[in-house]
Amino acid sequence: MIIDLGSGSTVKHVVDLLGELLQSGKVHNIIGIFENTHQQVISLRIPLSNLDDYPILDLAIDGADEVDPHLNLVKGCCGYLLRERIVEGAC
Numbered sequence: 862m863i864i865d866l867g868s869g870s871t872v873k874h875v876v877d878l879l880g881e882l883l884q885s886g887k888v889h890n891i892i893g894i895f896e897n898t899h900q901q902v903i904s905l906r907i908p909l910s911n912l913d914d915y916p917i918l919d920l921a922i923d924g925a926d927e928v929d930p931h932l933n934l935v936k937g938c939c940g941y942l943l944r945e946r947i948v949e950g951a952c
């Protein structure tokens with residue numbers, strides 16, 4: 862399964878869980894897509910690649926900057942909006 866690992870402090874919790882599941886053998890054959898070097902992902906030994914090698918994703922995980930009362934999400938903090946749109950198109 863090819864998974865985009867997103868960005869932000871919330872995603873770090875998901876990445877921790879993914880690392881635990883991989884190391885316990887409960888999940889297999891995961892490749893994480895991550896744009897920048899991220900010490901947490903590397904230390905958890907999650908296999909990494911990029912969108913050039915895997916242009917079609919099975920799943921994308923990410924946080925949100927704001928959620929309104931109707932559960933609409935506001936995304937795109939910190940210059941990540943373009944990458945998030947590319948990832949959305951790859952799912």
Ligand SMILES: O=C[C@H](O)[C@H](O)[C@H](O)COP(=O)(O)O
Pocket residue numbers: 867868869870871872923924925926936937938939941942945
């Ligand atoms: O747009 C930026 C990223 O999508 C982050 O997921 C978003 O900013 C939320 O970050 P955090 O989980 O740190 O609140």
